[in-house]
Amino acid sequence: MFILEKRPTPSRFWAWGTPVLAVVLTMIAGGIMFSLLGKDPFAAIKTIFWDPLFGEFAWYLRGQLLVKAGPLVLIAVGLALGFRAGIWNIGAEGQYIMGAIFGAAAGLAVYPTESRLIFPVMILAGAFGGWLWAMIPAILKTRFNTNEILVSLMLVYVAQTILSKAATGFLRNPEGSGFPGSRNFSSFKAAYNPELVAGTGMHWGVVAAFMTVIAAYVLLQRHILGYQIKLAGQAPRAARFAGVNPNRLVVLCMGISGALAGMAGLFEVSGPAGQISIDFASGYGFTAIIVAFLGRLNPVGILLAGLVMALTYVGGEMASTNLGLPSAAIQAFQGMLLFFLLAADLLSNYRIRFALFMKEPR
């Protein structure tokens, strides 16, 4: 038996220790899962966590890391602001899709014009698309007190339908001989989001992610708005006492996270993905939820967590080609990571005392 005892002050050590512990526990549990699948657990873990960084193809895979981490971090930072305030936007996947569609549409509308202004306008359009999609649950929450979790999630399914409509209909490549999918941005220079330094995977989305991390860090540490976000999440009544307008905060947090997710979608569609296609949505919006928690809702933590999660993507693909590990196993592995993190989180607020002999009064 063990007894939980609330700590008077949250533990600083475990605040940073829990994510590490969670990763280690996930490796162990994941290893067991992989061996149940008949794979060598040590080889699998090494392929996922070591090879992309130091293995034979690390020169290529390290770049892939940033490509995957960029959108994850960008989305997760926005989500974390909302989660901190107790606002649960879990429809980032939908906002990501809508950002991609809006941004791509803005670019494709002026094809084949070449102008330096096109890409910045696309970024704005992408951010606007995500923002707009996030405003639906935000406004419904503030006006009608509708649950933002369910609405934002329903809108993911709606966005996916719009995406398939875009790929097969209004954004389809007119020269694509009827196949679904838009024009490829790699052949449309003004609208293309290229790799900035060859071999690093660094594109404008990654730059934006780094800038967002810094901005969010400053916001949370130094700005009254960040303070209000934290306060509203921890003690909603105290926040009202402090003069925080809850509705304003909902609109703000949903708006920021929507715009960031939309931007992530735009950077993805104009760069690594290259085009709007039916299978453009790859679940970044959902994985970013894990990243946000793994980073303890802290921008710097999210940056690290995004890289770890990117590692599981890149390494997972490697494990899938080299060891035949099913890609679903990686998805389950990522889910497990969140479980262990949530469980380990207990350590930062509670002390665990193991009682070998329970005293019975008698």
Place this chain on the structure above:
Amino acid sequence: MDFMGINPTVLIASLIVASVPIMLAAIGELVAEKSGVLNLGVEGMMIMGAICGFVTAVGTGNPVLGFLGGAAGGAALSLIFVLLTQVFLANQVATGLALTLFGLGLSSLIGQGYNGIKPPATGVVPFGPLADIPFFGRVAFAHDWMVYFSIATIAAVWAVLKYTRAGLILRAVGESHDAAHALGYKVIRIRVLAIMFGGAMAGLGGAYISLVRVPQWTDGITAGAGWIALAIVVFASWKPWRVLIGAWLFGGITVLQLNLQAAGARIPVEYLSMSPYLVTILVLVIMSSGRGRASLNAPASLGQNFHASH
């Protein structure tokens, strides 16, 4: 008697079938929420039920065992939720999301190699001559046993909550866990049972999708049904019979849009297939506004973890 190529008798009969998965999942979630637990992992538990039920049914050749396997799969996943929220006091919203993400991954992992297989058929309950009554026979007496089981479950949950001591205690725990604890009730134990009931029901609902509704296995087969079930609980204002109405409403919309697609209506297919989700949002808005009518019925301790401090 066809409208736009749609036969109303067939439409009603098939909406009753279409509503079964969300009805089961929603009534399970209703019980969990009545005990004060918000489990957002319904989608994950449903899809685990769908694959576990499918694997069991294919393996044994027996659909009844398949449903039991589905219930067990959903309940097993809910145990993780139990462990995290009731023992480790993790945030219920985050844990529910994790449950869904994990369930989607694990189900597709288990389901490898089951694509394209047909499960054993679940038979129609023989009502004899009753089934031959015009209209009513087709609508009410020509379904498989799970249809009747799901309606019976609603009735049972309603009766237990309203008339039994166990139901009273469950509602009390959801209303104020501190008061229930002070009176000596085992808050955690009651919630664990409620969560597992919710998991088993979601699993049954999922199994119904893969064994009867579709019937085959594909990744992500539940397609948001779990989330719609969550919305139905809000729609139902935590009242069992309204879950039935909500499930029929959503079943109806799903069936209608599929029929319209098949009938080649002039509305683009995409708009039809997003309609269940849009209607869900609309219903949530209607139920939530009006000075928080719905939220007044919500259990007061919903989503809060309990830890006996002294």
Place this chain on the structure above:
Amino acid sequence: MTTETLLSIEGISKSYPGVKANDDVSFQIGAGEVHALLGENGAGKSTLVKMIYGLVKPDEGQMTLRGKGYAPSEPREARSLGVAMVFQHFSLFDALNVAENVALGMDNPPPMRELAGRIREVSESYGLPLDPSRLVGDLSAGERQRVEIVRCLLQDPKLLIMDEPTSVLTPQEVNILFHTLRKLSAEGTSILYISHKLEEIKALCDEATILRRGKVVGTCTPREKSAREMAEMMVGATLNAPERAAAEPGPVALKVQNLSVASPAAFGTSLKDISFEVRQGEVLGVGGVAGNGQDELLLALSGELRTSRDTVQIHGRGIGDTGPNERRKDGICAAPEERLGHAAAPDMSLTENALLSAAVRKRLTRNGFIDWAGTRAFAEGVVETFDVRTPGIGTAARALSGGNLQKFVLGREIMQEPEVIIVNQPTWGVDAAAAAFIRQALLNRASAGAAVVVISQDIDEIMEIADRFAALNEGRLSAPVPTQGLTIDQIGLMLGGAHGMHEAEVHHVHS
């Protein structure tokens, strides 16, 4: 009078991490005896009764009930042996009706219809009428307590534990309760009566055990001791009454005019047509039994609840439609009742909590960026000036004791030098020394020219520091009257007398 011992407690100890809640506690309760357990907040009374009721297990010691070993492992067992308890808080369910609430407190309740009949019968015979089908959330505080008492009485208890039962009652309701308890005692039921109100204990109890910091520091027969003697045993020190310099009140600072507003809470009380004025240098005490609109009044004055412009005025200027920070700018500061979660964020440090309400008046932000150095200096100042015992300003608010956190919260508001300050239950759950300190600080603020509104359920507190008194009753405020010369009976009538009870029924109890 007492012939045989019902419950005897020998050498009971119970420790929690960092605190010894009970240390070698022993005492006895005789059959039919009304036994007082007297002590300050945090003296260990609640822990002790929780052990008697089976909610907590003692680390050491034993209990004997009617000569047999008694160690209940859960409340059900305690109830089956004839031990019943009326809780101070947390044992009723707002959304369930009276009969359901009663059923939940019984182990083998009869069918609902029969139970409803018995509730009517028992409640009438003890002068505590109740309608079994009403929702508990709609009941007044006094009626809610009746539900708990009736729940206990239906089980025919041998020992009835009452935890601070009068804190939610008007003086008249207290009288009726005492009649009920005396009747029970005469019928042979023992009562363990927990309180820190000395006059009540003198009026009701046969014997008293006094606890201080978990230890028994004395026993006495309350009728033979003066309240002062018992107070000193309880506190362990002599107490000074707060002082204030007499001063003429200045012009009206705060004016409230026809304030009506619906409660934001599900079972809250709406405010109905409230009007009053407070002058500079004056203390207005707003009394009332819990749940009569105290929270709502504070919210409406602090700006968390907005109304029309002219319902709340400062120096003649309407501010009813502004929010908390605009009002702070105008000189209104407030301290809500609930310290953790409303006045302060439990998991945030004292520094961060200092920023919570002081950002505006102490100019702790520049263009929205937080001046952390300034905030830390302000927090340090509050800790120092108000003698807040804490390891440092980096400590989380939840780690502070109730009294220290309340000193911090009050200090944070007072050190902003407000022109109007509104406090709700400023000394609730606070030890006597801290309470005296807080009252003195409020009086000092009044002497410095502020208008002070003290909302309190503690009549003694109001009589001690207020110049004028007004009663809040079902969301309505009586016209304020000077406190000087006011008797407890007059106050009781202002508070609404005995809610829903009739003198006839009281007489019925007598006969």
